[in-house]
Amino acid sequence: MPLRTPLTERLGIDHPILLAPMDVIADARLVRAVGDAGGFGILGGGYGNRAWLMQETAKLDGLRAPFGIGFITWSLAKKPDLLDIALAAKPTAVMLSFGDPKRFAPAIKQAGARLICQVQDEAMAEQALAAGADVLIAQGTEAGGHGASRTTLDIVPAIVDLAAGRVPVAAAGGLADGRGLAAMLTLGADGVLLGTRFYASQEAAGADEAKRRICAARSGETVRGIIFDLSRNNVWPAPFTGRCLVNDHARRWTGREVELLQQIERVSADYVKARTEGNFDVAAVIAGEAVGLIHDIPPASEIVMRIVSEAEQILQGRRNSSWLPRNSTEQ
Template sequence: MITSRLTEVLAIDHPIMSAPMATVAGARLAEAVSRAGGFGLIGGGYGEREWLQEQLCQVDCSSIGVGFITWRLRQQPELLEMALDYGPKAILLSFGDMGDFAATIGASNCLLIAQVQSLADARVAAEAGADIIVAQGTEAGGHGAARATLPLVPAVVDAVGPIPVVAAGGIADGRGLAAALTLGAAGVLMGTRFYCSLESSAHDAAKNRIIAANGDDTIQSAVFDVLRGYDWPPPYKLRTLRNRLTERFDNKLDELRNAKQDQIERFEEGIAVGDYDVAAVIAGEALDLIDDTLSAGEIVTQTVAEAIVRLRHAPDFEISD
């Protein structure tokens, strides 16, 4: 077992969190991660109220968290109140100014987890009263910014201590957990690895694409945000697997906007039938480390076991005076 400030603050056994991936991280996945001793989060996504409420009704929320896209939540602030009514242990906010959300969460006796992509944002989150700060590197699947995980994590640790810092982006096994702990992080948040879990809501065809791909097959692009009509603010871009649409339109966004309706229809049809030559597979650079679909519990236990071995027996070098 590995204990840290993260396990103490969340009262969990293992310093592993699952990312609140929109539409993929539902109650089943969050509950499975928490049951295994980690901390699972439901993805609040883009404000699909009925879906979120359905997920919250399926689980004992006192053992899980809920994640929101901050700038989107500002358009539907009532969703935060609804989620808090179910008594989650924590709320994760990412991408945008938390503003008065921090006070609302704190007043509900709920932990605030702030995911940040820069040192400046980490300092703002600390001043806002974040209980846990996730430092997300550009290697992560989904939306992210430009900083890489390896230099960002220790910089955030130095800036916000003693607040526990969680590393995210490019982490999918025990080696990543061991590395994060060595950098001073109190744990890790993994998305793509849990995307390929039995409890994830992702389409099997999408999971198979991840298993077959490697990190070179990902791209940060605005193509799918344009198609979905999501006006993401800078500096955030969406990391996905490359496919026919990204290859055609990544450098031709104006052309995509002009042909938008036709492409939207193709995109939505691809989602419906699991055609990921046009639909998005949202995944990070840790693809190289994923070659199977496991239960969430197996992912947690295997990651911790491998990290313990790595930390106890660092391979291939010796230290001498």
């Protein structure tokens, strides 16, 4: 049975599970797979590659399931015409993250799309609501990629209280299974937005080696900082830093950021070469703290069904011993 919440009603979906718009990774194939499974796929518009965006939105033509397109707000401000390409694809919603959505909200609303805003504190949430946000994503620091410092357990109830039922709230950050969905629903959220769990899916447009490393990583083997942003000459505005898997490059330069800057031309050249060659000892695998919960690379549809089934059973009080911590037993 589907878990019905204000989020599923607002977006017209069966399950309160949203695909994070991971830059490049969340392509049309993955969006379709999540949507066909009853979730909400969001295309990763990211920094705004025109050719890629046109190519992937064309592949969504004829998709019956509701879907969205996501952008990094401060980057979209440099290429505002890309929003026209996105809206021409007739998405159910446009998701904006990391910046004031006010500039783009009128065009999104006029096109008949919902506005989803990802926020990291109450001030950002108030800003999003003032711009007319239809859905808020409360993102904790455990999330992969860029974010801020508030934990998921802290930020989610804070944003739920602030929203006060005006709009649905989805939780993001460190979530990858039915326990996470059940926990967030218990905290008052209306669903979850997942990135790393869907990165490790068959349809995700990531390198096989990157997916393998996500599955092999243990809890605690991610790091948040500015190393990979410095290395690729793409420093973000404060307060946002990036989380990725710990690798040789991160171990070498964490705590030595000033020295890295002094050698930036060489380091950047090496980093570009590593990304081109798929050398993930240097290039970052962007992933969140949920990696310790991820051990396989199934189809996206299986991920959706597995999470929903587990969450339903937990919420109904039928806990399975396999979900308990090791060395724990049912009472």
